[in-house]
Amino acid sequence: MSILVQQVSKRFGDFAALDDVSLEFPTGELVALLGPSGCGKTTLLRIVAGLEFADAGRIVLGGEDVASIGTRERQVGFVFQHYALFRHMTVFENVAFGLRVKARRERISEPQIRAKVHELLGLVQLDWLADHYPAELSGGQRQRIALARALAVEPKVLLLDEPFGALDAKVRKELRSWLRRLHDELHITTIFVTHDQEEALEVADRIVLMNRGQVAQIGAPQDVYDAPESAFVYEFLGxxxxxxxxxxxxxxxxxxxxxxxxxxxxxxxxxxxxxxxxxxxxxxxxxxxxxxxxxxxxxxxxxxxxxxxxxxxxxxxxxxxxxxxxxxxxxxxxxxxxxxxxxxxxxxxxxxxxxxxxx
Missing domain, CATH: 2.40.50.100 (RNA polymerase II/Efflux pump adaptor protein, barrel-sandwich hybrid domain)
Structure with missing residues (x-):
């Protein structure tokens, strides 16, 4: 599913989080929203997801203006930095949750749910942890379970907010490579927010570098690194x-x-x-x-x-x-x-x- 952001602005009091931002994300692309804290990248992600609403402009998903469409109906999967797993549920139950709370007319049968959950746990290479609880998992394992849960409802768009920010350097590097391989297999339109330049350069098809609520530069990672259009871009990328x-x-x-x-x-x-x-x-x-x-x-x-x-x-x-x-x-x-x-x-x-x- 393609994503079109048209002239989106958002203010929090006197602070302009987004200032007339327009972007296009083609179907199947993995894009990094990169920039310093407070540049507007997470606000933009939340507006695409329907967790925040823009003061001006519009979001178009797959050719449809979603201004009046709620988060659940947008077919968006959202993964937070701190996993947001249900601690009282097993790994299996966490992944199955989104399938079980669907409206009855959309819900698949329990045997189908079980098969799908095991398929997803196999995809993230953690099927052997199905009966464990989140507290028994490492940070990297919890983040992969959070991603499996987001994928369970078959989203057309996957949104990741600083997905590896709470992990140590070695685990972050491993999960970056894993995310890239997973995306190449699934080809879901994916936007991930990060302030880590190395992460964006290594994982993304394209980088959107933001500063002070505006887009500073867009391009393939190596192109932006080799040909920065401003001193800000040069200093931020390395x-x-x-x-x-x-x-x-x-x-x-x-x-x-x-x-x-x-x-x-x-x-x-x-x-x-x-x-x-x-x-x-x-x-x-x-x-x-x-x-x-x-x-x-x-x-x-x-x-x-x-x-x-x-x-x-x-x-x-x-x-x-x-x-x-x-x-x-x-x-x-x-x-x-x-x-x-x-x-x-x-x-x-x-x-x-x-x-x-x-x-």
Whole structure:
């Protein structure tokens, strides 16, 4: 089922949670609503589900305006961050609940319910826990049961609100991969809310990045990461080292250290104009050289090095007193033979420039 969001606005008192948002979600797509806390992503999800109502605009599901249609009739499955399982019911009873409370004319027989519940528990690989209670399950298992319960009523749309936010990092990663595989098997139109950039980049077909109640950028995960349209998007999607300066005839000139570099067209604003600007460089796009190397770069000094398995994250004191990060493999860090306080030269392999007010 396709989802169309047309000019939706929602206020809570003086706070504009959504400001004239229009989006389209094609049938069978898995889309991440990504953004900082308070950007409006959960409010939008709840409006699609019918748990909140917009002040203006409309929601169209499968070609039908659902303004006057209740949550149950929208054929939407909703999974919350904290599972919302019934603690007094077994796993089997939790999954069966939505089937048993349907109107009599829509309800399938008890043998059919039992068969369907076991099929769903098999789908989420937890059939062996059918007789257990939620308190006996791990967080990851409870979240998979919550998803099975949402799927039991055969929703045309699946909505997930921070589905893995309460889980530890290892379980989150496992469930992300599992959700992607499950979606590829079922092809249900799915929207999930997250503030985790890595989660969105790994799982989604498309990302909708939101900020202050509006859409900041839409696109395939790699496209948005590689071609951010604003400084906000660049900073939000991963670590970023920031350097203030100015743009002079397509050259970026840093305020501190006298660093000047010609910027390729693809890394400039759409309509570059001379004036105040900010340059960004990713930690993996920053090379480190000895201060005596003669490389044209930015003077920095080592604050500390943090081993992270096969890589080393190095914190640097930048000329403007900010802290930069660079990612190196262990061999590259050993070759530098640097220690805290030592002066080095940071050489950007690429950097992205935005007007200073574009944040």
């Amino acid at each position: 670590a970023a080292n920031r350097l203030a300066g100015r743009l002079e005839t397509r050259d970026f000139v840093a305020d501190a250290g006298g660093y000047r570099v010609s910027v390729p067209d693809g890394d400039l604003p759409a309509r570059p104009q001379d004036g105040r600007a900010v340059a960004y460089v990713r930690p993996h796009d920053l090379a480190l050289q000895p201060a005596s190397s003669g490389e044209h770069g930015i003077n920095v000094s080592v604050r500390r090095a943090i081993p992270l398995g096969g890589t080393v994250r190095v914190e640097l004191a930048a000329p403007d007193a900010s802290v930069w990060e660079v990612e190196l493999d262990r061999a590259g860090w050993r070759a530098l033979n640097a220690s805290p306080g030592q002066a080095l030269r940071a050489v950007p392999r690429s950097l992205r420039v935005f007007p200073l007010q574009d944040r």
